[in-house]
Amino acid sequence: MTHYKAKIIITVISAISVLICGMILTWYQVISLEQRRSMQTAYKTLNSVETLLDEAKNTADQASVLLSEPCSMQVRTKLERIVISARHIRLIAFYKGRKIYCSSFSDMDAINKSYAGFINSSLAIVKNNTVSPGIDAIVLQTQYPQGIIVTSLSTAWISEIMHFFNAQHHMDLLIDNDIKSSGASLLETGYVIIKSKKYPIAVSFYSAFNIFSYKFITDGWVSLLLSAILSIIVGVLLWRYILHSPSLYENLSKAIDRGEIIPWYQPIVHSNSYGTYGVEVLARWISPSGEVISPENFIPLAEQSGLIIPLTKKLMAQVGKELPEKLEGQLQPFHVGFNFITAHLQEPEFLDECRAFIKKFPPGTIRLTAEILEREPFERVSQLKETLRQLQENHIDIALDDFGTGHSNLNYLSALPIDIIKIDKLFINGLSPDSGSQKIIDYVIEMAKTLNIKVVVEGVETQFQVEYLKKKRVDYFQGYYFSKPVPINKLTLR
Numbered sequence: 478m479t480h481y482k483a484k485i486i487i488t489v490i491s492a493i494s495v496l497i498c499g500m501i502l503t504w505y506q507v508i509s510l511e512q513r514r515s516m517q518t519a520y521k522t523l524n525s526v527e528t529l530l531d532e533a534k535n536t537a538d539q540a541s542v543l544l545s546e547p548c549s550m551q552v553r554t555k556l557e558r559i560v561i562s563a564r565h566i567r568l569i570a571f572y573k574g575r576k577i578y579c580s581s582f583s584d585m586d587a588i589n590k591s592y593a594g595f596i597n598s599s600l601a602i603v604k605n606n607t608v609s610p611g612i613d614a615i616v617l618q619t620q621y622p623q624g625i626i627v628t629s630l631s632t633a634w635i636s637e638i639m640h641f642f643n644a645q646h647h648m649d650l651l652i653d654n655d656i657k658s659s660g661a662s663l664l665e666t667g668y669v670i671i672k673s674k675k676y677p678i679a680v681s682f683y684s685a686f687n688i689f690s691y692k693f694i695t696d697g698w699v700s701l702l703l704s705a706i707l708s709i710i711v712g713v714l715l716w717r718y719i720l721h722s723p724s725l726y727e728n729l730s731k732a733i734d735r736g737e738i739i740p741w742y743q744p745i746v747h748s749n750s751y752g753t754y755g756v757e758v759l760a761r762w763i764s765p766s767g768e769v770i771s772p773e774n775f776i777p778l779a780e781q782s783g784l785i786i787p788l789t790k791k792l793m794a795q796v797g798k799e800l801p802e803k804l805e806g807q808l809q810p811f812h813v814g815f816n817f818i819t820a821h822l823q824e825p826e827f828l829d830e831c832r833a834f835i836k837k838f839p840p841g842t843i844r845l846t847a848e849i850l851e852r853e854p855f856e857r858v859s860q861l862k863e864t865l866r867q868l869q870e871n872h873i874d875i876a877l878d879d880f881g882t883g884h885s886n887l888n889y890l891s892a893l894p895i896d897i898i899k900i901d902k903l904f905i906n907g908l909s910p911d912s913g914s915q916k917i918i919d920y921v922i923e924m925a926k927t928l929n930i931k932v933v934v935e936g937v938e939t940q941f942q943v944e945y946l947k948k949k950r951v952d953y954f955q956g957y958y959f960s961k962p963v964p965i966n967k968l969t970l971r
């Protein structure tokens with residue numbers, strides 16, 4: 478995965494994580510708000526029903542003074558008055574020994590028929606009763622030392638209360654046995670049950686998550702919107718300021734465009750006269766602060782990313798501008814070597830680029846050398862061979878760079894048309910009066926001679942190395958002993 482792709486993934490994941498966290502928080506907020514509201518509605522519903530039952534209880538209390546009296550006309554009239562003066566009460570009845578014996582309603586048989594089945598319940602709903610046909614009654618029993626009083630209310634009042642509060646949140650009223658029979662299973666299925674402390678009633682409501690899903694949008698849209706905005710901000714900030722700090726690739730690409738990569742030159746000299754045979758062009762990155770950045774710090778990336786091709790083209794253009802006037806009076810043709818990757822050589826327009834470069838110099842004054850830099854084993858050698866042949870036909874020399882360090886340099890020597898080999902400085906480093914590395918160098922030089930290939934030895938630093946290599950009839954030297962790579966204004970040609 479590229480660095481760029483990784484940045485995109487990190488940015489997107491971070492932004493989505495912020496959004497998901499925001500959604501979870503909103504969800505939690507909406508649910509807790511909704512549960513609080515449902516709880517409040519449940520308590521209000523319960524209080525309202527309790528107030529009704531309080532009225533029934535108060536009515537019974539008022540009537541309780543009559544319990545010790547026989548059920549005379551007077552007592553009945555008093556009971557009727559009590560009922561009439563109460564707002565929601567429909568009936569008061571006294572009973573003893575499982576039978577109603579006195580009531581505000583004159584038809585005792587009808588009352589006994591309707592209420593007989595509910596004698597054991599302290600609170601019950603009496604449906605289809607004959608006392609008030611078509612209207613269900615809620616019946617409260619209150620025990621006194623002298624007997625039991627039954628007060629009845631129309632369920633219409635309770636329905637009204639439930640209807641009013643259900644408009645806010647759906648509530649169910651559980652009465653006496655309902656609580657015992659269905660309470661546990663309700664709780665298991667996500668219901669909340671609020672029980673009254675005064676009466677055997679309870680209010681239940683559903684609190685499972687799915688009931689709140691539409692509320693997630695209606696109540697939570699502000700925080701959802703804020704989360705979305707925050708996730709975008711996090712994404713943008715991450716991208717622009719934290720992750721998107723320019724990479725070496727971007728910096729290098731800009732540096733090439735701005736012309737910060739410039740050619741430096743290292744002379745290559747004839748081994749016999751020390752006169753300049755030519756130069757190798759080596760890239761240097763001059764940062765805006767003037768710091769000289771070594772190619773080791775950017776060439777590997779440039780080669781890997783393909784930026785090396787535009788970089789090399791820029792160097793060629795610059796060399797074409799500044800080198801010609803330096804060459805007056807030089808031995809001709811003057812060798813100008815560039816490091817090319819093989820992919821560049823094989824571009825269809827490469828030959829035209831070389832021709833355009835050569836044209837910047839007076840005819841016949843330079844000899845362009847393509848130094849092949851192939852760090853990987855060559856693939857498609859036959860295709861490369863063809864390309865190199867074509868270059869040679871166009872008077873471009875082919876030099877095999879860093880000879881001795883690659884994977885299969887010897888294979889290339891036999892497979893490719895090579896004019897020059899450049900023995901790597903690694904071998905020369907070991908060349909001192911007391912070293913044993915001469916044998917390898919001797920062998921390489923001999924082999925090159927046999928194959929009629931010219932030899933440039935790189936990294937020549939000492940007098941000993943010069944004298945030794947001269948004796949071995951090396952063709953050219955390149956190294957600090959003669960000159961380090963320098964910018965054009967410091968280039969001195971012998």
Ligand SMILES: Nc1nc2c(ncn2[C@@H]2O[C@@H]3COP(=O)(O)O[C@H]4[C@@H](O)[C@H](n5cnc6c(=O)[nH]c(N)nc65)O[C@@H]4COP(=O)(O)O[C@H]3[C@H]2O)c(=O)[nH]1
Pocket residue numbers: 743758759760761771772773776785789792816817818850878879902935936937938955956957958962
């Ligand atoms: N210690 C020591 N070093 C010596 C001596 N003589 C020459 N050198 C160094 O050896 C390197 C020779 O270039 P190279 O083998 O092509 O090795 C080059 C080449 O592979 C690559 N490079 C530089 N410029 C370019 C370019 O424009 N294109 C490409 N593709 N590669 C480049 O970067 C490598 C390093 O370049 P430089 O740092 O300029 O290092 C240069 C040069 O400064 C010496 O006597 N002693």
